[in-house]
Amino acid sequence: MKIAVDAMGGDFAPDAIIEGVLMAAAELPENVAIVLIGKQAIMQELIKKHNAEAVANIELVNADDVIDMSEHPTKALSQKPNSSIGVGFKLLKEGKVQAFCSAGNTGAMHVGALFSIKAIEGILRPCIAGFVPQLTGGYAVMLDIGANADCKPEMLAQFGHIGSIYAQSTFNIDKPRVALMNIGSEEQKGSLVAQAAHQLLKENHRINFIGNIEGGDFFGGHADVIITDGFTGNTMFKLGESFYKVAAQRGLSDEFLDKTNYESVGGSPILGVNGNVIIAHGISSPLAIKNMIGLAIRQVESDAYTKIAQALS
């Protein structure tokens, strides 16, 4: 299994990325290698600086260009085929790597996935999933957390279906509890979109829909899969992550609060595309990159995207 990592994407790239990759490489299972994509000379120099040995499970692939965080995704991808993101998707499409991860331009990662490996047939809109730590242990999968600011009820209903398959295959949860984020527990509550989505989710007997949950239930362990539009999902997810920062600023330390830190999982998969694509925070630290690689391995092993494609075919 090969996990490709964009060495050049992220606010602290390439240093933080390479450091994280080296941390991951030290603990990789025997059948896993990391393919690091970026400017060859820079990557070599940084690997040398951090750790001259023990990099047998890291391959370097040269990419001359870099897509900046502020560049227009579609334009940048067509103008820079030799960017680290461009090369990563080429390798992923050709099956030379089983996952591609980047902390770089999120839009370019999303567009790159749609243009290369493409959306799964039957998917209305791919989305981004986030992991919300639960007080009862483990994480809930929340989707969408930002790819689709405007969602139709049918999209939300499909998020429920693919989120359920993802949670089941990647986290081994039997009959994942799927909940709709809403502003009241009763089914007639909420926006017009949420009300309609509730009915569609209720009618889908392939999922274990448990009804609405509210903002106060975010960390409460009530659901394994939390469905919402990309606007609400993004604002809530970022607010949830800020819990860690608030606690740190207040000098509080706690095992659960540590999990609200973005580093604890390190990446967010794009779901609904024909492959494993993981987006990391722009500010990703080495630890976040290491954990992102762990998530990528887990996803490749679980083969979630194939299971999603089968369910929709």
Place this chain on the structure above:
Amino acid sequence: MKIAVDAMGGDFAPDAIIEGVLMAAAELPENVAIVLIGKQAIMQELIKKHNAEAVANIELVNADDVIDMSEHPTKALSQKPNSSIGVGFKLLKEGKVQAFCSAGNTGAMHVGALFSIKAIEGILRPCIAGFVPQLTGGYAVMLDIGANADCKPEMLAQFGHIGSIYAQSTFNIDKPRVALMNIGSEEQKGSLVAQAAHQLLKENHRINFIGNIEGGDFFGGHADVIITDGFTGNTMFKLGESFYKVAAQRGLSDEFLDKTNYESVGGSPILGVNGNVIIAHGISSPLAIKNMIGLAIRQVESDAYTKIAQALS
């Protein structure tokens, strides 16, 4: 000044309400009295139980009926004119009290306000404001936190205007910084509604619009007024309040996290109506009720609703 309080509304009413009113009464300014509305015999008995003396600044007004938390607002209000909520709005409309507060049926409070004192002329939709503690001190006013699950850009723009007037008059903030909750800092980011609202807010030179903020900025002290639709606002506000519960569950104690507890302000005003109406949490404790009364006094003194009406006329 007379502040009316619904003795019968709330999960722990009438006990918690009466206890909170007695706490408030012990510290009231000389010119303020509380008008307690509910079943006379029950109120008298509870006041006796808690504190036989020092209730010179509490008046009792009998109301034979109670609107339950689960009742349909419009139906309940028309069928129960002698409910505590019905009587409260009658007193408010007649000018016999200057504010009406209840921890009871939120829908009935909203409908009651619209039917009695009515929306201010020019208001597209009244909304509910919440108070978000800021790490830099004080609170930001967030609106809407739940009255309008679906909002048009014009409504969001108007929330910015009335929120600014409210923050200025009630919290004495000069040129309140008004921000739009969004999923990116750039003005072209977000849902179609958020993008359009951004433009309208930018064009309104009567407010100090500072642009978008994101979920991670919720407690960050960047804004004095946070604008959002009632769906996003409700889910975020409840998630923000849950910080206190999570911290308590984890055995953490901190002055800032204490402020994320709903009790610290105790009430949410309905803005955009011709009077002071404050809604409290169903689970309101005596401390929450006491603080809600404090907010009501502040609102009456600041005369925010008259200033909003003047700005729109």
